[in-house]
Amino acid sequence: MADTPIKMPQLGESVTEGTVDKWLKQEGDHVKRDEPLVEVVTDKVNAEIPSPFEGRLVQIAVKEGTTVPIGTVLAQMEVADAAPEAQVAAEQAELQQPQQADLSTAAAQATAEATVVESAVGPSASAASGAAITSSAARADGDGVFRARFSPAVRRLAEEHRLDPSFIQGSGLGGRVTRDDVLAQVAKQGGEAKAAEPRVAEPQAPSVRPEPAQSAPPEEGTRVTAGDAPEELVRISAMRRSIAEHMTRSLATSPHAWTLQEIDMTELVRYREAEKSGFAQRNGTPLTYLPFVIQVLGDALHEFPLLNSSWTDDGILLKRYINVGLAVAIPDGLIVPVIHNADRLGFSDLARAAGDLVQRARSRRLRPEDVQGGTFTLNNTGPTGSVASQPILNQPQVAILTTESIVKRPVVIGEGIAVRHMMNMCISFDHRVIDGKLAGDFLGLIKSRLEGWTPAAIRI
Numbered sequence: 001m002a003d004t005p006i007k008m009p010q011l012g013e014s015v016t017e018g019t020v021d022k023w024l025k026q027e028g029d030h031v032k033r034d035e036p037l038v039e040v041v042t043d044k045v046n047a048e049i050p051s052p053f054e055g056r057l058v059q060i061a062v063k064e065g066t067t068v069p070i071g072t073v074l075a076q077m078e079v080a081d082a083a084p085e086a087q088v089a090a091e092q093a094e095l096q097q098p099q100q101a102d103l104s105t106a107a108a109q110a111t112a113e114a115t116v117v118e119s120a121v122g123p124s125a126s127a128a129s130g131a132a133i134t135s136s137a138a139r140a141d142g143d144g145v146f147r148a149r150f151s152p153a154v155r156r157l158a159e160e161h162r163l164d165p166s167f168i169q170g171s172g173l174g175g176r177v178t179r180d181d182v183l184a185q186v187a188k189q190g191g192e193a194k195a196a197e198p199r200v201a202e203p204q205a206p207s208v209r210p211e212p213a214q215s216a217p218p219e220e221g222t223r224v225t226a227g228d229a230p231e232e233l234v235r236i237s238a239m240r241r242s243i244a245e246h247m248t249r250s251l252a253t254s255p256h257a258w259t260l261q262e263i264d265m266t267e268l269v270r271y272r273e274a275e276k277s278g279f280a281q282r283n284g285t286p287l288t289y290l291p292f293v294i295q296v297l298g299d300a301l302h303e304f305p306l307l308n309s310s311w312t313d314d315g316i317l318l319k320r321y322i323n324v325g326l327a328v329a330i331p332d333g334l335i336v337p338v339i340h341n342a343d344r345l346g347f348s349d350l351a352r353a354a355g356d357l358v359q360r361a362r363s364r365r366l367r368p369e370d371v372q373g374g375t376f377t378l379n380n381t382g383p384t385g386s387v388a389s390q391p392i393l394n395q396p397q398v399a400i401l402t403t404e405s406i407v408k409r410p411v412v413i414g415e416g417i418a419v420r421h422m423m424n425m426c427i428s429f430d431h432r433v434i435d436g437k438l439a440g441d442f443l444g445l446i447k448s449r450l451e452g453w454t455p456a457a458i459r460i
Helices: 084-094 103-114 125-129 152-160 179-188 238-253 266-283 290-303 347-362 436-451
Strands: 002-007 017-023 036-041 046-050 055-060 067-069 073-079 256-264 309-312 315-318 324-330 333-335 376-380 399-413 416-430
Touching: 002 055, 017 238, 036 073, 036 238, 046 238, 152 179, 238 333, 256 436, 266 347, 266 416, 290 324, 290 347, 290 376, 290 436, 324 347, 416 436
Parallel strands: 324 376, 376 399
Antiparallel strands: 002 073, 017 036, 017 067, 036 046, 055 073, 256 416, 309 315, 324 333, 399 416
């Protein structure tokens, strides 16, 4: 028997840390290979991490709610007959980056990531206490205000005591604000801070109102109410908070611009209606509009390589591989699994890959490699009834495309009017890399390919 470490894996391009959201096994449990072991949250994914070994979980090293860097040992497993060489290889495989992202790419992305502005909650009344920020992990925002780094659990604890964790000195790894730092700040202020209550208009209460001796804070995602009050406080989940911070950083990093073009999808709609039943029987997956768009998108990215790049301080990094991310809505957020080398797949393979990723994303069965290495994101807002939208860039990508609802409406054709199936296609882009004309030409190529689409265009 040998103890083998389980480490925090790389859960997405440019991701440097992850939060342990929930342990699915406890110390002493026997765990099978590939059995879900722990749920981890980052700004890109909320994923169940499978065990790379079969054995007994002997120690959990990182508690729930704790944020740690990539490569940190999360737990120790007792594995039978595990040769040291096999252990090392397995550990390296856990942290393996996508093959396309070489060392120069990773270094460039790290440089670009370092310029991202960190977001934080606004100053609360406790900021007046004057707690100094001397942490080496503090960050400065555009106004010169320093923001400390902290996990969702620490932020939640601070808010319960009406404290702003951004103004607490951190003693953890790299200057991170820890739970003990928050409790020390509470004690420093006299231990009089009470858990924050929802700011709601409460009904009149008796003059004497005893409180329970101890009341645990509500779980994330639960609703907090006070009697029949007209307002309620919904606790923010770790995934929702990560999405919020990622979107804030994206807007702070890239100057966003946006444009759209309308596309006549009539011929494609007719083809799909005629073929969808037979296609599903032959391939075991529904025929949606996604594989049509992805195949055309891959061709367009070859002709407009700047749309498949990222900005770095040293220059614009062109990606010679096309990995298309699909934005998928799930009950508590949004996740972007990736079809790797999408331009090299045949039509049926694209349909199966897209259907499989969407299904596994919604059932929380994505693997870490499913969210790595994306170079361009496609967002299908059509099912929601949207006809125009302005998506936020999925950093460090420089463009994101949306396909809107296909709507029947009258259109002028020549000297007459006909009812056609029309769809708006919208693109948001990083104006540091892409100008309006380039974005318009890119959309124009996709428009012409979809409007002129014929069955002969399918690449098997």
